[in-house]
Amino acid sequence: MEFKVEAHRIMSISLGKIYNSRVQRGGIKLHKNLLVSLVLRSARQVYLSDYYGGICLSAQQAREWCEGEYMASEQDKLVPGSTESLSESDEESKVAVDKQEPRDVVESPAALHVETQASGEQDSAENGVSDSGCSDIKIPEESPEATQTCEVASVVTAISSNCISVPSPSDPKGETETPTDCQTDSSESAEKHSYEPKAPQAYTNRKRTADDSELTDSPTKRTKLTSTSLPSTNDENKGETEEMDTSNVSSLITIFGSSFSGLLSNKEGEQPDSDAEDSDSGQICCDQMLKNLNPWSTAIVAF
Amino acid sequence: MAGVGGGNDFQWCFSQVKGAIDEDVAEADIISTVEFNYSGDLLATGDKGGRVVIFQREQESKNRPHSRGEYNVYSTFQSHEPEFDYLKSLEIEEKINKIRWLPQQNAAHSLLSTNDKTIKLWKISQRDKRAEGYNLKDEDGRLRDPFRITSLRVPVLLPMDRMVEASPRRIFANAHTYHINSISVNSDHETYLSADDLRVNLWHLEITDRSFNIVDIKPANMEELTEVITAAECHPHQCNVFVYSSSKGTIRLCDMRAAALCDRQSKFFEEPEDPSSRSFFSEIISSISDVKFSHSGRYMMTRDYLSVKVWDLNMENRPVETYQVHEYLRSKLCSLYENDCIFDKFECCWNGSDSAIMTGSYNNFFRMFDRNTRRDITLEASRENSKPRAILKARKVSTGGKRKKDEISVDSLDFNKKILHTAWHPKENVIAVAATNNLYIFQDKIN
Numbered sequence: 162m163e164f165k166v167e168a169h170r171i172m173s174i175s176l177g178k179i180y181n182s183r184v185q186r187g188g189i190k191l192h193k194n195l196l197v198s199l200v201l202r203s204a205r206q207v208y209l210s211d212y213y214g215g216i217c218l219s220a221q222q223a224r225e226w227c228e229g230e231y232m233a234s235e236q237d238k239l240v241p242g243s244t245e246s247l248s249e250s251d252e253e254s255k256v257a258v259d260k261q262e263p264r265d266v267v268e269s270p271a272a273l274h275v276e277t278q279a280s281g282e283q284d285s286a287e288n289g290v291s292d293s294g295c296s297d298i299k300i301p302e303e304s305p306e307a308t309q310t311c312e313v314a315s316v317v318t319a320i321s322s323n324c325i326s327v328p329s330p331s332d333p334k335g336e337t338e339t340p341t342d343c344q345t346d347s348s349e350s351a352e353k354h355s356y357e358p359k360a361p362q363a364y365t366n367r368k369r370t371a372d373d374s375e376l377t378d379s380p381t382k383r384t385k386l387t388s389t390s391l392p393s394t395n396d397e398n399k400g401e402t403e404e405m406d407t408s409n410v411s412s413l414i415t416i417f418g419s420s421f422s423g424l425l426s427n428k429e430g431e432q433p434d435s436d437a438e439d440s441d442s443g444q445i446c447c448d449q450m451l452k453n454l455n456p457w458s459t460a461i462v463a464f
Numbered sequence: 465m466a467g468v469g470g471g472n473d474f475q476w477c478f479s480q481v482k483g484a485i486d487e488d489v490a491e492a493d494i495i496s497t498v499e500f501n502y503s504g505d506l507l508a509t510g511d512k513g514g515r516v517v518i519f520q521r522e523q524e525s526k527n528r529p530h531s532r533g534e535y536n537v538y539s540t541f542q543s544h545e546p547e548f549d550y551l552k553s554l555e556i557e558e559k560i561n562k563i564r565w566l567p568q569q570n571a572a573h574s575l576l577s578t579n580d581k582t583i584k585l586w587k588i589s590q591r592d593k594r595a596e597g598y599n600l601k602d603e604d605g606r607l608r609d610p611f612r613i614t615s616l617r618v619p620v621l622l623p624m625d626r627m628v629e630a631s632p633r634r635i636f637a638n639a640h641t642y643h644i645n646s647i648s649v650n651s652d653h654e655t656y657l658s659a660d661d662l663r664v665n666l667w668h669l670e671i672t673d674r675s676f677n678i679v680d681i682k683p684a685n686m687e688e689l690t691e692v693i694t695a696a697e698c699h700p701h702q703c704n705v706f707v708y709s710s711s712k713g714t715i716r717l718c719d720m721r722a723a724a725l726c727d728r729q730s731k732f733f734e735e736p737e738d739p740s741s742r743s744f745f746s747e748i749i750s751s752i753s754d755v756k757f758s759h760s761g762r763y764m765m766t767r768d769y770l771s772v773k774v775w776d777l778n779m780e781n782r783p784v785e786t787y788q789v790h791e792y793l794r795s796k797l798c799s800l801y802e803n804d805c806i807f808d809k810f811e812c813c814w815n816g817s818d819s820a821i822m823t824g825s826y827n828n829f830f831r832m833f834d835r836n837t838r839r840d841i842t843l844e845a846s847r848e849n850s851k852p853r854a855i856l857k858a859r860k861v862s863t864g865g866k867r868k869k870d871e872i873s874v875d876s877l878d879f880n881k882k883i884l885h886t887a888w889h890p891k892e893n894v895i896a897v898a899a900t901n902n903l904y905i906f907q908d909k910i911n
Binding site: 167168174178186187188191192193195196199200204207 | 554555556557559645661689690691694744748798802804
């Protein structure tokens, strides 16, 4: 359990570093960010190895997509909060931070998502807008699917955090996890299996919806930021340009997000059993992440 | 106490310190590189503000035969300015990453200095004589009326106040997409290499508009990037051989005769990782921050976060010597990760005879290891020990529970005071240690 908490803390710190590297003078340092991404990967491995196999993983990822949008807005609070308020005090950290769930798994796609969302200025106004924008997503359209996935995922969260009763803020319907959920894991594991194939799709769709809503919600922010950051191009998304496009967050995602898939494929050789599902799911997430990079880049600019 | 580097009676003494004493250190004054020239008479430093300061050793005076010549400022110039890449909206720092001296070929001195993107060749020349008594012009330079010249005279050279002038003779630009981390002058004295995170380029000193790319580890798909180049150096004698180190703790030796593009190494140096010491930060602390050939060319030394390793070029599977610099930090890696200290890039250096090596640590400590006696010593660069010829006392960090007198506990180390750059005189026991914005010069005590 301590390892998990420590791993989680390290993941939060790593994300903070990646985020801060964007505003450092002299441009993003490739070496340092590569090392940070390796630490992130190690921490993630440790964190996930605490889960029972990869069963929870897909659902967890789906939940992360729900919460990923919040995580970015809390990014600034996350880093200072993480150092002081972990261990069993996930609840305390939630007190410090508005809608933060127990920040269990910062999945690589979620991590990238966080990173992308964390780009640009963060102020409370934006946070508020983004939060409301995100919460709007969950209710309409694929809400039945999304909600179910979210619920499953939040059940998983509850179980994974050893039955710490925490409300899942990602679910705007406000289902509070109770300790009773922990007792129903056997029945829910069946549920998760059935949701697993849906989960990757679910958050894919959700992402697109997120883009649309963000685009409509925050046109002013987008215009504000295009003056300070380069507009993204398709080339950058594919990472084909020779230039060091490190000033562009979307290309940074390409580097780090898919470096996870690159690193994961190395890892697969070592630990085929427990991590196979991790890798596959991670691979799926990363691949889908990459496919959706274009809409995301506009979302980033929006932030 | 017996010191390191010269024998049993050897001791290091304070000689000089350069730089401001203020507590408030301006970022631009932080020294980022230190390098002696081939003779040791000149000592160059570069700082984060893009300036280069060159110190010259005064000739030993006859009045005080026992004191070595002091280093005094010889020349100061602004080597690099901050730039802005408009295309990528990136600011290019003016920080001097490396200075390398060129072998002296005439009265002037030349050095290469580089920031993240551009390498410049500077010529530093001095004038301490001027000619007087020209026939065709007056002392103030006006042409004389030819009809007034009735006799010829030979101009004479008269001494004048020494004037040192630094001029940029070559600018090697636009060859690196990523941040330059190393430059190294080849033993042929005609070419040099420059390395960034993913590529190594070979230049001719006379040609600025093109360079040869000799190593390229950029993957076709940047998403598959797993390691970067961290340092590169030319072999001191074989002009076809060079090495480059990686962030994965490996060193590759390449022979330029084998292929134009040296992506396939000739030798691959890697020490297998100890699985018992694995942690979240294993990859970071195994990343090599500096690689230096010995003067003999037989060995090379690498610095990673916690140790210095000496490798025999003939043995690839493990180093021949490993020295722990500050092993007590291994349990603190998480805090060091949080405060970014784990990313500090320490350098290392050999002494002139390759019998000792030196590297820096925190709290303004620096460490020396004698390869023959296997003794090591920790010294501190501080203003408190800065009386002329004061002997430096050995310092010790207490690792156990009980802290002896005069020892420092790990928790009271100042991680903001780090010694990343050190240099050893090529022939004598004189060392230069850069502590943030101050440059300390120590030398051996003459018994």
